[in-house]
Amino acid sequence: MYICLQKYLIMDELDKMYNILASFLGEAKNGFDGKNMQLQFGCPKCIENKGEKEAHKFNLEVNLQIQRYHCWSCSNEGEQMSGSILKLIKLYGNEQLLNDYKEAIRSFRESKLYKLKFSEDEFNIDTKSIDIEDLMLPKTFKQFRKDKYYPKKALEYLNNRGIGWDIIDRFNIGFTEYNKDEYISSYRIYIPSHDLYGDLNYWTGRDYLDRKGMVKYFNPKTERKNIIFNEDKLQWDADITIVEGPFDHIVVPNSVPLLGKAINKEFKLYWEIIKNANANINIWLDNDTMDENKNIYKELNHGRLYGKIKLINTDLGKDPSEIYEKYGYKGIVMCLRQAKKMQEYELF
Numbered sequence: 001m002y003i004c005l006q007k008y009l010i011m012d013e014l015d016k017m018y019n020i021l022a023s024f025l026g027e028a029k030n031g032f033d034g035k036n037m038q039l040q041f042g043c044p045k046c047i048e049n050k051g052e053k054e055a056h057k058f059n060l061e062v063n064l065q066i067q068r069y070h071c072w073s074c075s076n077e078g079e080q081m082s083g084s085i086l087k088l089i090k091l092y093g094n095e096q097l098l099n100d101y102k103e104a105i106r107s108f109r110e111s112k113l114y115k116l117k118f119s120e121d122e123f124n125i126d127t128k129s130i131d132i133e134d135l136m137l138p139k140t141f142k143q144f145r146k147d148k149y150y151p152k153k154a155l156e157y158l159n160n161r162g163i164g165w166d167i168i169d170r171f172n173i174g175f176t177e178y179n180k181d182e183y184i185s186s187y188r189i190y191i192p193s194h195d196l197y198g199d200l201n202y203w204t205g206r207d208y209l210d211r212k213g214m215v216k217y218f219n220p221k222t223e224r225k226n227i228i229f230n231e232d233k234l235q236w237d238a239d240i241t242i243v244e245g246p247f248d249h250i251v252v253p254n255s256v257p258l259l260g261k262a263i264n265k266e267f268k269l270y271w272e273i274i275k276n277a278n279a280n281i282n283i284w285l286d287n288d289t290m291d292e293n294k295n296i297y298k299e300l301n302h303g304r305l306y307g308k309i310k311l312i313n314t315d316l317g318k319d320p321s322e323i324y325e326k327y328g329y330k331g332i333v334m335c336l337r338q339a340k341k342m343q344e345y346e347l348f
Contacts, residue, residue: 017064017104018039020100021085021088024093024097028058028062029058039061039062040059040061040062041060042058043073044092046074054073059074067086068082069083070082084199086098135201137190137200138179143173144168150175151208154189157189161325175188175208184218188218189208190205191246191247193231193246194232195231196228197232202222202224202227202229203219204245224260225266229256230249231272234256237278237279239280239281239282240256240273240277241253242257242263242282243284244286244319247321248319248321252320255320262292263296263299264299265299270300274303280309282339283297283300284339293311297309297342311342312335312338314335
């Protein structure tokens with residue numbers, strides 16, 4: 001009797017999952033009978049890009065067994081239509097549907113008769129090359145907490161740079177200590193980055209001991225051109241400041257780091273700025289990179305952004321993090337007020 005009841009509840013939750021997906025994706029190609037775990041829907045991103053005719057091509061494949069989705073059409077054309085089902089609901093559903101779906105998943109986890117299997121092989125997709133959800137911080141990573149243990153030298157490093165608990169908490173900054181199996185990732189301050197849907201998409205680790213012979217920054221093996229650092233925090237309707245690195249980013253309001261010194265049409269950030277930015281764009285790299293500043297200025301100063309690009313060149317310090325260390329937030333605001341447009345002759 002108990003087993004029969006459990007099986008009934010499992011079918012009920014499977015139906016809930018399917019109905020949640022169908023509510024914003026439409027019916028699956030072959031419907032749902034509780035047995036076929038791999039379903040085909042019309043891809044909403046394809047419909048946005050190419051029209052309603054795409055709804056009948058059923059390019060979006062969803063696997064309830066491993067809780068992942070992938071569009072075989074637009075994902076091959078550069079769109080990131082691949083990942084967890086929860087991400088899909090965040091993107092095209094709503095908060096209530098998301099909560100209902102999470103509740104259905106909890107029912108499966110409590111059941112002894114059925115378990116969701118999160119195995120990449122079962123979906124027959126090489127998600128390592130197309131998905132960023134498996135990006136992991138080092139195993140010993142811990143987030144700073146006021147009421148928890150943390151290495152004294154790690155917090156001293158942040159305090160010496162003027163970084164207090166307000167910034168630490170806002171950007172979920174953490175640390176690692178020694179780990180013989182992950183020596184290069186040990187003794188570092190980590191700033192994690194999240195995409196538009198709150199999923200980890202990058203991180204940077206700064207050696208807080210400045211060990212001799214050790215690389216200063218340690219980053220994941222992810223192509224930076226494909227990500228926007230802390231995209232979930234970016235406000236497109238306000239002025240945006242382009243900076244060089246994550247430690248500049250955390251002290252400059254509504255900023256985005258390049259993770260380098262260049263941006264062009266190969267970068268996801270470039271296209272998102274061109275498409276979504278509704279205010280001014282400030283460019284604020286190190287003072288010793290004026291040529292790079294001008295190149296970025298020229299790359300962005302066209303189309304709907306023409307006349308909205310400004311350059312910050314200040315003698316208060318080498319970069320934003322150094323200015324924040326010396327002058328605090330007032331120094332950052334002072335520099336932002338110095339942003340100005342450039343004349344054509346200055347660019348060339």
